[in-house]
Amino acid sequence: MLNLGMLVLKAINEFFCNNSLENKLFPLKPACNARASHNCVHNMHSHKICTHKSHNKGFYNLRVIIALFFFSAFVQTQAQLLPSIKPVLHFRTDCFDIYAPQSLEADAKRLAGFADNTYGELCEFLGLGLETKRIPVLLSDIEYSLNGFSTLFPSNRIVLLLSAADPRDQLATFEDELYSVFLHELVHYVTLNERSLAWRVLAWLGGDWIAPEIYMMPQAIVEGTAVWVESRFKENNSGRLNDPAAMEFVRLERARRENRSLWDVSGLEDFYGAGSLPYLYGGLFVDYLSERFGKSIVARLWQSGGRGNIYQGFVGGILVKGILERETGIEFDQLWQDFLAWVDEESDLEMQGEQGEIDEIGENSAAELPEGQELFSGYIGALGAGGGKVYFVDLERHGLYQLSLVDLEENSERQPDLEKEKEEKSEVAEKQDKQEMLERLNKPKRPERLFAADQMLRNIYCDVNFGGLELDWNRINPQNQLIPARYLYDLSEHKLSYEKDLPQAKIGEALFETHSSSKEEIFLHDSWQDPLTSIEYGLVRLGTAVLPARRLANMEIEVADIPDSAIRWLSQGFRDNSESSDSICFALSLVPDNGLSRLAILEQDNGLWRFAIARKSPLGGVHMPVFADASHIVYKASSENGQSSLLLLDISSFRNEIETPGRFLDSEFLNWISPTEWIESYSLKMKNQSAHLDSTEEAQSQPELSKVEQPRQETNKLAQPEKEFSLEPCSTTQKRSMLFPESFETSRIPYAYGTLLGIGFIAMDLTERLSWSAFVGWDWLIARPASSIDLSLSAGAWRFEICAWDQGIFAFPVARISALEGALDWEHTLVPTFRSISAGIHARYGAVQNKYEEQGLFHQSPDYFAWVAGTGVEFDSLSSSYRPPYDPSGISLKGGIEYEGANSLKFGGVSLSGSIYLGESTIAGRIGASIYGAWAPTGGVAFSPATRYLEYAGDHELSVADLPYPAYKEYQACSELSAWYLYGEIKARLFSLELNWIMSNLFAPSLALRRISMISGLRGAGLEIDNAPYLLSSAFLQAKFDCAFLSGVVAATHLKFTLEAAWAFQADKAGGEPFCFSVGLSGQF
Missing domain, CATH: 1.10.390 (Neutral Protease; domain 2)
Incomplete structure (x- = not known):
């Protein structure tokens, strides 16, 4: 993975609006969740959309590091890389x-x-x-x-x-x-x-x-x-x-x-x-x-x-x-x-034919598998089946769903009777009932939601005896580590409970030289235990191969005696109630060389094992197949742009081919052997597979891997490597342990944010537990300099940050604040992982100068000193949609209390604040809303659409605290102050066009337009004016253009250009200018 992280080009954002305190340099923010922040970048095996913390929450996951045009700073989001603060x-x-x-x-x-x-x-x-x-x-x-x-x-x-x-x-x-x-x-x-x-x-x-x-x-x-x-x-x-x-x-x-x-x-x-x-x-x-x-x-x-x-x-x-x-x-x-x-x-494929099948070259005489019945389509995660039901994770709707197969079978059984009824009906009656019959026959029952789930849910095992589900689900512990765990879900009581953490495979467990025995060193991945025999089945890794395996009661590991065939899935075992303990079957997904995944079945019948492979691959392949009953298999088939279809395959017509190869399946007897025997049989003329661990020419010149059967008389045990690693004291030295390595290696980066231009000095230690930054620049809107320095420290779920800054404030006349602030935040990720709770405390002490002269940089003369301290809590369940334009869905709840004052005891008081934010795709996939509130119950603090003040007996002083709500840019000229303030917004996406249109230039680079989205909505604010409630409102229309410069890895960046036109309905409170036009530019990698 090349971590170019998140590119932020906030160069013109809020171009006509400069919130006096929200635009301070490097604003403090809650601790960045390691999992969320790493999902902003491409991994070595990356999927595009994962849990994502919405930027609409009022903070960014990244220090605002900006460069101009193509000399942009490609930076990674800070995410603690070690779970503790130890050296x-x-x-x-x-x-x-x-x-x-x-x-x-x-x-x-x-x-x-x-x-x-x-x-x-x-x-x-x-x-x-x-x-x-x-x-x-x-x-x-x-x-x-x-x-x-x-x-x-x-x-x-x-x-x-x-x-x-x-x-x-x-x-x-x-x-x-x-x-x-x-x-x-x-x-x-x-x-x-x-x-x-x-x-x-x-x-x-x-x-x-x-x-x-x-x-x-x-x-x-x-x-x-x-x-x-x-x-x-x-x-x-x-x-x-x-x-x-x-x-x-x-x-x-x-x-x-x-x-x-x-x-x-x-x-x-x-x-x-x-x-x-x-x-x-x-x-x-x-x-x-x-x-x-x-x-x-x-x-x-x-x-x-x-x-x-x-x-x-x-x-x-x-x-x-x-x-x-x-x-x-x-x-x-x-x-x-x-x-x-x-x-x-x-590829051993032909292109998609008219009927949608995929033919393997050289196997056109083989019969196609029967067409599966589609049960569901969309973004499907984990899959399981049992008890006549299918269980699957709908990633788009963030839930685990169950789908009954009983209704489908009843419809299938009733189809001949319905056809007979159809023949007896008159033509008029037939037309009237046609639509109803089609729905009864073809439309499956709507899936039922059981509970919230996410992509971290890995396995769904149905326990018919227990009457519930066993779930392998990755959780995040308090040290921000991802831990595999087992959860139980009781289907009758609809109760989800944590059972235990699961063991984890060791690094290097697939290396051949580790398999000197068949007990301790081999890890059984995604294991399922047969309740009748207590034998565990799963997958093991031997070298580059992945094989079905089992762990016997004596803890011996045995693997299937088959060559490496790119097997990537082994289902939960299935056994009819009438079958004995020496009969069981498993569904597998197998990928042939240069082909598509196909169905394979591993079956034990009266103690004899057979392995059957489908002769053809259907369009979309066969992924994660599971037995629903003795005659049906449910599997995922890939479709376009990351989606899948859930298909029900009837195997009753060809299941006998597991024993006797036929047109659909090819099969053979299967034995279980030790891992050592498998390596000797299939892998090599025994080469030390880890030649890179030994720097000698002899090690590097050993023969390459070849899948050939070895003569048994050559060796009876695995050849051992000469040494696990080679260390030469003259070239490798162990130095003193360090707490924050590489913490003074900086980047000097051109910076732009809102109306600020300058240069930032950015440093982050190698573990990303400690980071610091410094900035000097110019605010061109008020023609004044600005500077800041920031230091943050992370340890597990905790994050401490301290910042000092000096900046001019957009006011009449221009004001100045020099402040020192600190914050301590705690965040805990729940299950599912898109949910989190957090809490924090913060404090700020600042010197306020009501009039900032143009030549007054080194002539600071504060009019007063002000301070604020507070605490807050938050619950967050926001995550990005899996469908374009990938707007967030979910809810964020915040609440806080602050006490602020000035050096004069007359000013200051307590204020309460809270907010509810619904992501832009939460309602009907296209509607979002938010509401913010602030209240000073004892007075001393006053709010307006764009500023916050300390108040006493009609006198006001500028506050050093942040606004607890978004600045209302249409009414930023409104100077009315109130002890309470409400702000709300509702918006709907009218349409979104997927274009991927490339506009070629005479010279590189070209510009591409991914999509255009049109959004409209209403904003409103309530406050007290002249001792009476008053409503400020406006309507707006936004056009969002998601663009990319086709220049190197910059093409992966989303350059989001936004145009907004807003109309203030109370023009007298908007400075007499009802029309407000805004331009925004932001970027995300």
Whole structure:
């Protein structure tokens, strides 16, 4: 993952409105949830839409770091990478500074043993030069899923989020997780630091974030190069290009005749699951280029990108050739079409036929599986079945639903009778009942919602005896770590309860040399226990293979005696009530080389096991199949743009082919063997699979993996590696532990926010527990300077922040506030993880100068000193919709109390505030609303649409506290003050057009328009004027343009340009100007 984080271009936002206190520099904000913030970026196996904290809540997940136009600051959101505040271990090699918590000490030493050699070999493989700077690397244990990122902000660094690879995802073939993720991220470091001399000078002045490749190389090339290296650097079957299951995403799209462009797969497409496009298409494209033009083409492209000619770009413009065409000599559009044709040639697929089936080349004589009946379509997560019902997670509606299959069976049984009734009816009666009959026959019962759920719910096991569901559901603990856990749901009492945390696989558990026995070292993933025999079934990882396995009562592990066939799913076992304990069946999803996933069945009948595989793959593949009963299987079939269909397949007509191969299924007997026997039989002439752990030439020259059967007489046990890792004291040194490593490596970044322009100095330690920033600049609206300095510290669920700032305030005349403030926040993530609760305390002390002279920067003469202290709580269930334009849905509730005063005891008092916010897609998928309130019950504080004051006996002084509600820009000229204030807004999305329209330019870069949304709504505010309630109101119309500059990874950025026209109905309170026009520009990566 290249962590370019969230790009924020808040350059023109609220262009005609400057809220006096909301626009202070680097405003304080609640603690950033680690899971939410990391979902703002592309992961190594990224899905586009996940839990997302809405920016409409009044804060941003990121310090406001801005640059101008293409010299924009690509920064990551701060998210604590270690669960505690303890020091980290430090290991130094010739090229790397490696940091790790105590729990990952062994892995840090392993990495130190091969990091330098890998770096040198990689640079040689790519044909790019070594950097002389030391490279900081952090090993983190905060994530449950394997991941990592390499970032340029605030300085070069690599972070490895270590855990065992998931046998279900695209990293399943990463047998040595530490090595594979390190190699992937090291590729990003090497390629993005390829700069010409001029750019090196600029990077020395501004920081590592100045890299020309950011706006030269599309994201598909950035990530594709890393995927290509992870798959081709060592010929060991590791990496996504060697994994048919990972590549199935592309095969599915090509089978549906999806014709994506390079920019589509580089961030222009943003549907759920589109985060995988640059990795998969990009890896294939780089592989194609290297095969057609030689491996050196990769180095030439990156070297050309390092020169940073933006007007030339990667693909060029109408009048200029891009670097790709210059290096290959082939026009870009033609080259891309050649690439897609190459992908199709490499696939064992034909394009989608008229009937929708997919034919495997060489198997056209095989029969198609019967067409499944669609039960549901949309964004489907976990799936389970049992007791005549199907259970699934609807990701869009954030819930677990159940669907009864009994009604479907009754309709099927009644169909002949209904047909007979139809023949007996008169023609008139037949027409009258036609629609009703169609609904009775074809429309399934509407799914019933059981409880709120999210994408963190992994497995749904139906326990018929218990009368409930067993749920494997990842939770977030108080230290912000993601932990797999088991929950129970009682279907009769509708009660969800936590049972226990689940064990986790160890890093490196798939390495062959760890399997000296079959008990302790092998982890059974997603295990399900047979209640009759107590045997556990699941999946195991052996090298790059994923296999069905079982754990017997004596704790011995046995695996299926079959070759590696890219199996990525094993269902819960199914047994009829009449069957004995030695009869059971499982449904599997299997992906053949260069094909689509197909159904497989593993069945035990009277003690004999057979393994059957469907001869053909249906359109959309077969994903997560489960037995609903003895004759039906429910599975997911992929459809366009990240959606799926839930299908019911009747297997009664061909289930006998499990025993006797036929037109639908091919089958054979299956035995269970030990993992050691499987490795000896299928994997090698025994090579030390972890040659990178040993730096000797002998280790590196050992034979490659080959799936050939080995003579049994050669060995009776697994060959052992010479050494788990190699450490040379002369090149690796353990240094003193550090609390905040790399905390003074800064980026110097041009900054723009609202009406402020300047430069920011940004630093963040490697663990992201400590960060600090400083800013100096100019507020061009009031023609005054501004400055600030900020420090924050995070530890688990806690976050402390302190900030000092000096800024002019838009008032008449211009005022000035110099303040020191601090905040302590706590946040806890609930289950499901889009729900959270938080609380915090804050305080601010400021010097207020009522008149800020133009030449008064160094002549501060405060008129008074004011202070405020308060506390607040919040409940948040906001999350982004899975459908474009991805507006948030859910609710946010806030409440707070503050006490403020001034050095004069006459001013000040208590104020209460609260808000209710409904996301823009909460009501009917397109309507949102919000209401804010503030009240000073004892007086002393007064509110207006755009400002907040201290009050006493008719006199007013400017408050140093923030407004607890949005500034009402239509009435910012209203000077009326009130002891209470209400503000509300309701808005509806009129329409949203998905365009992905590219406007070609004469020179690079081009501009693309993703979508246009039109929104209308009403705003209103209530306050007291002349001792009577008064209503201010307005109507507004917004046009939102989601754009992208097709320039390198910037194409993945959402540049959101907003135009708003508003009409104030009480023009006399709006300064006599009822019409208000606003322009906004924001950005998000």
